Amino acid sequence: MANVTILGAGGFGLSLALTAYHNGHTVTVWNHSQQTIAEIRRDGERRDKLPGVPIPEKIALTTDLACASDCELLLFAVPSRHIRELARQVSPYVQAGTTVVNASKGLEEQTFLTMSQVLHEEIPQAAVGTITGPSHAEEVGREIPTTVVAASASEETAALIQDIFTSHALRLYINTDIIGCEIGGALKNIIALAAGICDGLHCGDNTKAALMTRGIHEITNLGVTMGGKPETFGGLSGIGDLIVTCCSMHSRNRRAGILIGGGTLPEEAVRQIGTVEGYDCCHAAWQLAQKHQVSMPITEQLYEVLFAGKSAAQALQNLMSRPKKHEYESFSC
Incomplete structure (x- = not known):
């Protein structure tokens, strides 16, 4: 089983955290807001994003980016406009060979780069992939059957993402055309x-x-x-x-x-x-x-x-x- 860290406690980040957790992986979720973390612990759920979806106590919650230092897979689930700055901040903690995954859908405004290209620039020591496809967080979190794509130029990286997140309710297909997948998303x-x-x-x-x-x-x-x-x-x-x-x-x-x-x-x-x-x-x-x-x-x-x-x-x-x-x-x- 893998150590998985999710950056972002929004609906999609928490949905993927739940999927990895139910698959038997050790999961940590980082969020910039201590108030959000406190509310999730108090309520046992993220009421404004995934109401009625329990967040187990065994999913660790933190505001410390050092949580990225000992994980095999690090997933970015924050709005695309925040990807570069967050990647820059977390890069010193990321060990060589860690798989870094983008779950955001956008293009960087000034450079026109996709999010995986931004991650390649800021965390060059990592293997980079993307999860994308038709996947509303509200449905993924409730385990409504969903299919998405694990995309990476490296089929080995895509296969790792596929293995960690595939479940009875979430099916991932591999695609090595990461640029096409991210442009579509x-x-x-x-x-x-x-x-x-x-x-x-x-x-x-x-x-x-x-x-x-x-x-x-x-x-x-x-x-x-x-x-x-x-x-x-x-x-x-x-x-x-x-x-x-x-x-x-x-x-x-x-x-x-x-x-x-x-x-x-x-x-x-x-x-x-x-x-x-x-x-x-x-x-x-x-x-x-x-x-x-x-x-x-x-x-x-x-x-x-x-x-x-x-x-x-x-x-x-x-x-x-x-x-x-x-x-x-x-x-x-």
């Missing part, structure tokens, strides 16, 4: 924001089906240009994650989009919902599309809504009035 949040906006505008099922289908086309176009494999985007980390994020009210991106489509200013919608990964990712993806000359009209219109004051209704009309095209066109603009 990050960009689907953009399309989910747009899907929520369509819901806020009271569009129908036809609209959402079109948005999701053309959305995965955009994701694939950019992902392949950045080195991902086309088939990855038809799998769990692509279309699978897109479906669950666009269609579920567990999705913070979709809920924020519903508010924006209903007339709430984007900044206020994000403030009300909390972490909305698609908001920051849209800015990064829009810049990447310009850099690589990749056609991403949904992303472009969403960018205009989020950051340039365009109305959601006008953005939708702009998409519907684009020039006639073949369904399968080249990746260039």
Whole structure:
């Protein structure tokens, strides 16, 4: 059995901590807030994230990053905007050969790097992988059957992640296309924001089906240009994650989009919902599309809504009035 440390006591971090614990591993969960840890111990659960899901006393809780010094697997389950700084802080504690796993979905704003690439830069002594796919924490924590991907350029690293977290309710598939998996996981949040906006505008099922289908086309176009494999985007980390994020009210991106489509200013919608990964990712993806000359009209219109004051209704009309095209066109603009 392995020593597993989870950085982040949010819903997904705790859900994966529970999975590893029930698989017989020794589990420690780190969180920056002593108050959050005290509340979990007092209540026996994280009431605001996973109400009704018990957190056993044998799962250690700490605010000391030195907990990373003696683990075989260290998992980052914090918002993507905090990954680099946290990785920089924890790196001195991480021993050579430790498996470091990203569970966040986003792109770094200034560098456009995926989270695994950030971890490679900050913790070069570690083997790096990612867990991604259609996996709402609220369902993983309640052991509702879920399938995700353990991705790493190293199949050995991916297999270790698979072994530690696979359970009767959580099934992990191996994928060595870590770039494609992370691009899919990050960009689907953009399309989910747009899907929520369509819901806020009271569009129908036809609209959402079109948005999701053309959305995965955009994701694939950019992902392949950045080195991902086309088939990855038809799998769990692509279309699978897109479906669950666009269609579920567990999705913070979709809920924020519903508010924006209903007339709430984007900044206020994000403030009300909390972490909305698609908001920051849209800015990064829009810049990447310009850099690589990749056609991403949904992303472009969403960018205009989020950051340039365009109305959601006008953005939708702009998409519907684009020039006639073949369904399968080249990746260039």
